[in-house]
Amino acid sequence: MSQTLLYTKLHIPPPRPKLVLRTSLIEKLNGGLHRKLTLLSASAGFGKTQLVSQWLTTCKRPVAWVSIDEGDNDSSRFLSYLAAALQSIGANMEEGLFRALQSPHPPPAASVLILLINEVSSMPHPFVLVLDDYHLIDADPVHDALIFLIEHLPPQMHLVITTREDPPLPLARLRARGQLTELRAADLRFTLSEAAAFLNQTMGLNLSPDNIALLESRTEGWITGLQLAAISMEGLHDATSFIKSFTGSHRFVLDYLVEEVLHKQSERVQTFLLHTSILDRFCAPLCDAVMRLAPSSSSEETLKQLELANLFLVPLSPSLC
Known part of the structure; x- marks a missing residue:
């Protein structure tokens, strides 16, 4: 394996x-192993990586894992890590392949993928390939390579993708063919019983059932929100007053959202979010008014993009705007 990885x-x-x-989520993940792809798509702080990590401790299949970063937008680098991950579970990857991928003139992605797919097809046991944090990929050549892999996925391989936004993959086709398992924010939110176990057993807070229910309601089961609230309550004598006042403007929550969500958006999206943050509920015409946008620069498309990016938006009936 190349020493540059x-x-x-x-x-x-x-x-x-x-x-x-x-x-229940682990059972759902196990139940999807016969399909091509499992997609975990939700905003920051919903425990996607930790859930997959927890599941894999009980999964009896070998696991190839790649933690994606921004540098993997180079298709040759992405394929190098893909090959290295497969090599880690026994796939026979020639050293010459890694040298070729890092040469000034790497081979076409399709040629490399054919080699990888053919090698995987000869492996005797089924396994899981995880691509974690795939939302960091925005290069079309990498998306195209992954689409090629999915379309020709060997039966031994089950692909798992964790992401903060849906990738440009043929999800509708996979869904229609029964080849896709999906876990989204609604699935990943802590239930009331899970929130109770987290707050009282994991965090050791000894909260009353009423306080747990109130905090679960205020955070809407958002795992990181519950964790930040729990950290803030350590050593407090009046947990009830704190919970009643706990909102998204709490400094720990605000710091997390600014660092993990707002700062990772484009300048255009940041401007839109900051200007429309004064609104509790909004629709495209109202956002247009706040932003003073011309009809040619409608907010409708921006709102659609934000919804697809899982940026903590809850769609409501248009009549509620």
């Missing part, structure tokens, strides 16, 4: 200690 990108993140066991 960062091997820790191929390591499965260990589950956190005292993690809440998400039995």
Whole structure:
């Protein structure tokens, strides 16, 4: 394997200690192993990576893992890590392949993928390939390579993708063919019982059922929101007052959202979010008025993009605007 690859990108993140066991979601992940693809798509802080890591401790299949970063938008680099991950579970990847991928004139992606697919097709046991944080990919050649892989996926391979927004893959076709398992924010939110286990057992807060229900309602089961609230309550004597006042403007929550969500958006999207943040509910015409946009620069398309990007928007009936 090439020495220029960062091997820790191929390591499965260990589950956190005292993690809440998400039995129903693990059953759903196991139930999707016969399909081509499992997609976990939700905003930051919904526990996608930790859920997959927890699941894999019980999954009896070998696992090839790639933690995606911005540098993987280079298709040759992406394919190098893909080959290295497959090599880590026994696939026979020639050293010459890695040298070719890192040469000034790498081979076409389709040629490399054919080699990888043919090699995987000869492997004796089924396995799981995980691409974590795929939302960091915005290069069409990489998307095209992944589409090629999915369309020719060997029966031994089950692909898992975690992402903050839906990738430009043929999801509708996979869904229609029964080849896709999906876990989204609605699935990943903590239930009331999971929130109780997290707050009282994992975080050791000893909250009352009423306080747990109130905090679960205020965070809408958002895992990171519950965690940030729990950290803020450590050592407090009046948890009830804190929970009643806990909102998205709490400094820990605000810091997280600014760092993990707002700063990762384009300048155009940041401007739109900051200007429309004064609105509790909104629609495209109202956003147009706030932004003072001309008809040719309608907010409708921006709102559609934000919804697809899982940016904490909850669609409502147009009549509620």
